[in-house]
Amino acid sequence: MRFVIVTGLSGAGKTQAIRCLEDLNYFCIENIPPSLIPKFAELSYKVNDSVEKIAIVIDVRGGKFFDELFNGLQDLNKMGYKYEILFLDASDETLVKRFKESRRSHPLSKKGRIVTGIQEERERLAEVRRRAHHVIDTTSFSTKNLKDKIKSIYGHYERENGFIINVMSFGFKYGVPIDADLIFDVRFLPNPYYIEELRSLSGNDKSIMDYVTSYDVTREFINKVTDMLDFLIPYYIEEGKTQLVIGIGCTGGRHRSVVIANAINDFLKKGHSSEVIHRDITHDVSRGVR
Known part of the structure; x- marks a missing residue:
């Protein structure tokens, strides 16, 4: 089984990434509480005859639940379940531009400046990024670029142990x-x-x-x-x-x-x-x- 945890900065392309994974026949779930990841992985591995590829999205919108991520990952390691972390990143300038174009507020901006929320989120995610198996910088990526990149990494399950x-x-x-x-x-x-x-x-x-x-x-x-x-x-x-x-x-x-x-x-x-x-x-x- 291929078990992928998708995370990263808000506005960096997690939604597009999960859509690409869905197109590649991954069973996808968004914003599952990190504390439930070990239990979900256990259930998934028990029924791996029918589900071979799973992707879950977690980010800071999960609030305090997100802080439990490292405990969840530690439990996965103890249980012997393999997983991969895909981290989506982009420059501050690009993220600000995307939020302004979409007229959305940053989840951590608290009615303040977008850039302040981005900086706080980057700090909170620094350790997750360091642990990531794959980091994709979408600063200069079009939707097609991201789709091609996702496909090259996750497109074929039989490549899991390949190069x-x-x-x-x-x-x-x-x-x-x-x-x-x-x-x-x-x-x-x-x-x-x-x-x-x-x-x-x-x-x-x-x-x-x-x-x-x-x-x-x-x-x-x-x-x-x-x-x-x-x-x-x-x-x-x-x-x-x-x-x-x-x-x-x-x-x-x-x-x-x-x-x-x-x-x-x-x-x-x-x-x-x-x-x-x-x-x-x-x-x-x-x-x-x-």
């Missing part, structure tokens, strides 16, 4: 993904942004791929990175790591990083469960990005 790789292209101008284990900066590669007829295209277009990979430095870089990953991955697996997030960044996340991420993913998926995510490919499409 999952995410190759993520991104733009440094939009921030480095906080969950990346390895970061490669490809801003040194020739930039198609400065060629007018290529500027509006993306790294998924053949013209961009042909341009970027036509240079010896690009091909040499891809060979060196894939050779290093070929060396590292067996040691990550031996160490017990279950997921590897590889970030490939250029200036805007639309051209060079997309080409390189696709090339690395094509190499990795021949021997591993690897998926590519292009986080910033749709940013500033009308103006063009670097």
Whole structure:
């Protein structure tokens, strides 16, 4: 059985995450009191012939019940039940913007400033975040980005004890993904942004791929990175790591990083469960990005 506890900051995407898990046939429950988690897990494991994937959402809206979370997790450990914590995070600026756009008050703001509630919640959740098995920063994520990320982690029950790789292209101008284990900066590669007829295209277009990979430095870089990953991955697996997030960044996340991420993913998926995510490919499409 896969037993997932979904938590994180208010406004960071827990609702979207649980919807994605429902689409993946997880049995989902929102805001169960943490004190009931051990009992619920016990019942779930007893009927695991019919329920194989379960996700529960808990957050600070549970009030004093949320403070019982660590006792509940400790009981799960004592009872020998496996579980995973998925933590949804986002920058303060992004969370404030989302609350203002939705015209909702923060559950901890007490009729005060939204940012005050966010800061208090971040402090209360610091230890939970530290214990999380997966942390997803949704600051620059679209709904599709989050869905792809959830699918890559939880999409296949048979992968539970496997090794999952995410190759993520991104733009440094939009921030480095906080969950990346390895970061490669490809801003040194020739930039198609400065060629007018290529500027509006993306790294998924053949013209961009042909341009970027036509240079010896690009091909040499891809060979060196894939050779290093070929060396590292067996040691990550031996160490017990279950997921590897590889970030490939250029200036805007639309051209060079997309080409390189696709090339690395094509190499990795021949021997591993690897998926590519292009986080910033749709940013500033009308103006063009670097």
